[in-house]
Amino acid sequence: MDKKLVNEIFWLRSxxxxxxxxxHAIEASIDFQTKQLGSTFFSLETLHLLLLFATPTYAFIxxxxxxxxxxxGVPPGFLIKRMRNLLIPYCFMGxxxxxxxxxxxxxxxxxxxxxxxxxxMGDFVAWFILLIFQFYILHMILSRVLNRIPPLRALIFxxxxxxxxxxxxxxxxxxxxxxFHDYIWARGYWIPCLGWLFYFTVGYYAGRNYEYVIQWLQRxxxxxxxxxxxxxxxxxxxxxxxxxxxxxxRPDMLLYTCCVIGLIFYVSNKVRQxxxxxxxxxxxxxxxxxxxKLFMGWIPYIPLVGFIGYTIIxxxxxxxxxxxxxxxxxxxxxxxxxxxxxxxxxxxxxxxPFQSKTAIEx
Numbered sequence: 001m002d003k004k005l006v007n008e009i010f011w012l013r014s015x016x017x018x019x020x021x022x023x024h025a026i027e028a029s030i031d032f033q034t035k036q037l038g039s040t041f042f043s044l045e046t047l048h049l050l051l052l053f054a055t056p057t058y059a060f061i062x063x064x065x066x067x068x069x070x071x072x073g074v075p076p077g078f079l080i081k082r083m084r085n086l087l088i089p090y091c092f093m094g095x096x097x098x099x100x101x102x103x104x105x106x107x108x109x110x111x112x113x114x115x116x117x118x119x120x121m122g123d124f125v126a127w128f129i130l131l132i133f134q135f136y137i138l139h140m141i142l143s144r145v146l147n148r149i150p151p152l153r154a155l156i157f158x159x160x161x162x163x164x165x166x167x168x169x170x171x172x173x174x175x176x177x178x179x180f181h182d183y184i185w186a187r188g189y190w191i192p193c194l195g196w197l198f199y200f201t202v203g204y205y206a207g208r209n210y211e212y213v214i215q216w217l218q219r220x221x222x223x224x225x226x227x228x229x230x231x232x233x234x235x236x237x238x239x240x241x242x243x244x245x246x247x248x249x250r251p252d253m254l255l256y257t258c259c260v261i262g263l264i265f266y267v268s269n270k271v272r273q274x275x276x277x278x279x280x281x282x283x284x285x286x287x288x289x290x291x292x293k294l295f296m297g298w299i300p301y302i303p304l305v306g307f308i309g310y311t312i313i314x315x316x317x318x319x320x321x322x323x324x325x326x327x328x329x330x331x332x333x334x335x336x337x338x339x340x341x342x343x344x345x346x347x348x349x350x351x352x353p354f355q356s357k358t359a360i361e362x
Contacts, residue, residue, distance in 0.1 A: 006068075006210065011268035012061055012261065014281035018319070019054035021292050022047075024125075025314035032301040032310070040307055045246070049239055050232060052248040055128065056257040059199040060206075062132050066139045067207025074140055082136060086286075088337045090129040093290045094118035097125070100297060122191050125293045134193040135200055143204070151205045158201040163251045165194045170243055170250055190249055198254050202261075217266045228263045231256040280323075287326035287340035292318040 026048045030041075066074075098114035099106075101124075117123040122130045146154055169189040174181040180188065189195060206213050217224060231252075238252045248257075281288070295318035302310055329335035330342050 008265045008268045010278050010282045013285050014278045016054040016057040017285040017288055019051040021319050022315050023051050025311045028296050029311040053257040053260040055248045056199050059196045060203040062135050063200045063203030064207040067204045089340045090126050091119050092338050126290055130191050154201055158197045162198040166251045224262045224266050228259040231259045283343045284323050284326055288322040290340055291322040295321040
């Protein structure tokens, strides 16, 4: 079992976390606009589009860590531990979001309905946790199979299957004979692992062959930079010509996300000392993910600050508020099971030169 963490994951997790918060800040700002604001509006929409690698990157990270740490099968109590650390906060926050979504009047029946939707169907910001548990089960079932399959064959198969699944829901209109078709096409198709299978496969082989991946990236740096720029251009082009949804659940996001991951891997591997802010964001990332939209919902629109100003206020306030609330809750018994725990990192668990425990955990 290789539990040694790698620098790149701290960078990937923190950058993706910040990107998700910024995406939702931009979306909230756009919701308050009654008219487009020319180049400013266009620039923020473009930034929003290019940040959509964030959620798929989390899918990659989850399987990368599993494949790297548990090469010969998961240990006893694997799922129980993750249910305690992830599923309990997920359920608790599902209740909290159900209460705060009562904009048209509070009733217990409405809260119960919204809570069931949130927890069972993933109908709130933390829906991604349901996907992560599917990845856990897939890893337990498929890891031995994937070990015997040539990586290229498995990657091509999962890519084609993933593209077909996402293309169906992005290019085909809702089919009326399917029950709840409007909901399924709007967000229901996000949850099944078929929409994320390629990230699972890439994460699996990258985790098992980490050293080879790093060496390959070092030898092909021009290809990494060039392909990332090319995919950025294609994503922007497809957004205007083919796809009507600006979402990470699109076929073109598969290769774009992998290019961004490769770029972050390459650049972060060159950084010998990880900045403290990267550790901090990475340590609080799960709680930031759970809490940030609550804080955004409490901040009223401020016309005087403008479109960009309001986006910045939402971003900084929700990020800071989430970190402070997480810190305070983790100071009380069982607080970590309500808003998520802080992932403290010890020096011996990284591939960095020795640093004091205080320097990392504060």
